[in-house]
Amino acid sequence: xxxxxxxxxxxxxxxxxxxxxxxxxxxxxxxxxxxxxxxxxxxxxxxxxxxxxxxxxxxxxxxxxxxxxxxxxxxxxxxxxxxxxxxxxxxxxxxxxxxxxxxxxxxxxxxxxxxxxxxxxxxxxxxxxxxxxxxxxxxxxxxxxxxxxxxxxxxxxxxxxxxxxxxxxxxxxxxxxxxxxxxxxxxxxxxxxxxxxxxxxxxxxxxxxxxxxxxxxxxxxxxxxxxxxxxxxxxxxxxxxxxxxxxxxxxxxxxxxxxxxxxxxxxxxxxxxxxxxxxxxxxxxxxxxxxxxxxxxxxxxxxxxxxxxxxxxxxxxxxxxxxx
Amino acid sequence: xxxxxxxxxxxxxxxxxxxxxxxxxxxxxxxxxxxxxxxxxxxxxxxxxxxxxxxxxxxxxxxxxxxxxxxxxxxxxxxxxxxxxxxxxxxxxxxxxxxxxxxxxxxxxxxxxxxxxxxxxxxxxxxxxxxxxxxxxxxxxxxxxxxxxxxxxxxxxxxxxxxxxxxxxxxxxxxxxxxxxxxxxxxxxxxxxxxxxxxxxxxxxxxxxxxxxxxxxxxxxxxxxxxxxxx
Numbered sequence: 412x413x414x415x416x417x418x419x420x421x422x423x424x425x426x427x428x429x430x431x432x433x434x435x436x437x438x439x440x441x442x443x444x445x446x447x448x449x450x451x452x453x454x455x456x457x458x459x460x461x462x463x464x465x466x467x468x469x470x471x472x473x474x475x476x477x478x479x480x481x482x483x484x485x486x487x488x489x490x491x492x493x494x495x496x497x498x499x500x501x502x503x504x505x506x507x508x509x510x511x512x513x514x515x516x517x518x519x520x521x522x523x524x525x526x527x528x529x530x531x532x533x534x535x536x537x538x539x540x541x542x543x544x545x546x547x548x549x550x551x552x553x554x555x556x557x558x559x560x561x562x563x564x565x566x567x568x569x570x571x572x573x574x575x576x577x578x579x580x581x582x583x584x585x586x587x588x589x590x591x592x593x594x595x596x597x598x599x600x601x602x603x604x605x606x607x608x609x610x611x612x613x614x615x616x617x618x619x620x621x622x623x624x625x626x627x628x629x630x631x632x633x634x635x636x637x638x639x640x641x642x643x644x645x646x647x648x649x650x651x652x653x654x655x656x657x658x659x660x661x662x663x664x665x666x667x668x669x670x671x672x673x674x675x676x677x678x679x680x681x682x683x684x685x686x687x688x689x690x691x692x693x694x695x696x697x698x699x700x701x702x703x704x705x706x707x708x709x710x711x712x713x714x715x716x717x718x719x720x721x722x723x724x725x726x727x728x729x730x731x732x733x734x735x
Numbered sequence: 736x737x738x739x740x741x742x743x744x745x746x747x748x749x750x751x752x753x754x755x756x757x758x759x760x761x762x763x764x765x766x767x768x769x770x771x772x773x774x775x776x777x778x779x780x781x782x783x784x785x786x787x788x789x790x791x792x793x794x795x796x797x798x799x800x801x802x803x804x805x806x807x808x809x810x811x812x813x814x815x816x817x818x819x820x821x822x823x824x825x826x827x828x829x830x831x832x833x834x835x836x837x838x839x840x841x842x843x844x845x846x847x848x849x850x851x852x853x854x855x856x857x858x859x860x861x862x863x864x865x866x867x868x869x870x871x872x873x874x875x876x877x878x879x880x881x882x883x884x885x886x887x888x889x890x891x892x893x894x895x896x897x898x899x900x901x902x903x904x905x906x907x908x909x910x911x912x913x914x915x916x917x918x919x920x921x922x923x924x925x926x927x928x929x930x931x932x933x934x935x936x937x938x939x940x941x942x943x944x945x946x947x948x949x950x951x952x953x954x955x956x957x958x959x960x961x962x963x964x965x966x
Binding site (some may be wrong): 670671673674676677697720721722724726727 | 885
């Protein structure tokens with residue numbers, strides 16, 4: 412077909428008449444080890460497409476903006492055309508996969524808090540782990556942009572974890588990809604399916620049943636029947652009401668260097684009276700926490716304007732925005 | 736003339752000003768609040784009274800500056816209507832951007848309430864135009880009256896004669912010794928470039944009678960009300 416824009420490992424992107432929209436076609440191909448292991452599994456594309464639609468629609472209810480425009484049935488979704496970020500966002504609740512190999516730990520360790528990791532989307536380099544510092548140095552994203560990606564991923568995690576627990580499945584980890592549409596809106600892209608997540612059923616007797624791509628990676632049996640089971644349970648889902656935390660931005664305001672901080676000087680003297688003499692300088696500041704329900708493309712600009720025009724006096728103060 | 740006296744929630748000097756206008760002039764003082772600020776269009780003079788507008792939350796004057804009245808005053812300042820901002824009123828004028836700079840915490844971190852001396856640095860037909868008064872005695876009462884601006888702004892203020900008053904000795908000498916709060920260049924009050932707007936930290940309305948310790952405040956306010964005549 413000549414309207415193919417891109418052929419990926421498990422999906423094909425087709426052009427539409429509208430240059431801002433594409434058709435995402437879910438293929439039957441399945442790969443592992445950065446494409447080293449391949450197979451065609453008839454029906455896998457259908458199952459993953461159906462699972463993705465269900466999950467995207469659930470996520471939209473929790474103000475997570477996805478690239479889905481319309482479900483056109485079977486193996487195809489009409490989606491916003493995205494400029495995909497080269498960063499894969501991984502969220503882990505339980506240790507598994509590359510995490511265990513990298514740090515030499517056993518699978519199945521339950522984390523106190525979900526862990527967010529970033530990886531470079533590059534098969535040739537085997538999708539290496541990215542530190543926050545290297546992402547910023549390589550100008551792939553700013554610190555606050557990364558914090559936003561992490562915050563969205565954590566909200567996705569809260570929703571999916573709840574959903575799968577309803578289905579007696581434990582969400583071990585998952586991968587998200589993000590991109591910007593033509594309006595500059597940050598949208599969740601790609602797919603959300605057992606190809607991009609680990610799902611375990613943990614039985615009372617300690618038995619662990621795997622429902623994700625590890626069945627294929629580790630030759631544990633019929634991968635499609637695992638995926639179909641996930642779809643079937645999702646089809647019978649009674650949707651729970653899930654409490655999601657608002658996105659909590661923090662704006663710190665400090666006096667600029669060179670502006671005398673009279674309060675800081677008084678506090679410094681009090682500290683010296685306590686016997687600590689090696690503090691060079693104490694700077695006082697203000698901190699504002701701003702909770703919002705949804706992250707749209709204007710949010711950073713809005714917060715910057717807020718900081719510049721209201722919360723800080725730029726003549727004497729500096730400000731910094733972060734997400735907590 | 737109609738004299739607007741602005742009261743924000745937390746303003747506490749409006750009564751002195753209303754009483755002042757009623758006692759010492761034939762003009763009509765009109766209290767302006769968030770409820771009737773549209774009347775500002777019909778005023779001949781605007782006075783922003785001192786106090787603690789909006790509890791001094793965030794920074795003194797900032798919330799008032801961003802309020803509908805603050806925006807209205809900014810709009811009117813461009814039409815050359817004379818505006819006087821006293822103490823918190825000065826802080827508000829700075830936060831609206833009508834006047835340059837900002838007022839920060841006193842260097843001593845103490846609230847200062849006392850009589851001080853001012854040197855008249857530059858005159859304006861709307862605020863002080865007598866040649867006989869080179870120094871004034873007025874009270875101050877503030878915690879954040881430490882005027883700060885950039886070096887470039889300070890040069891500009893000097894060049895354009897926008898520095899109205901400086902803290903000084905009784906004879907008009909300027910030095911750190913007479914600077915109560917750490918203000919840059921001992922600045923106590925400044926004009927806008929057209930000299931139609933004055934913001935100052937001292938309280939002229941509290942120095943209207945010798946019984947109050949000084950009546951020098953009348954020189955400023957009576958000039959502002961168009962009633963000052965050299966005897």
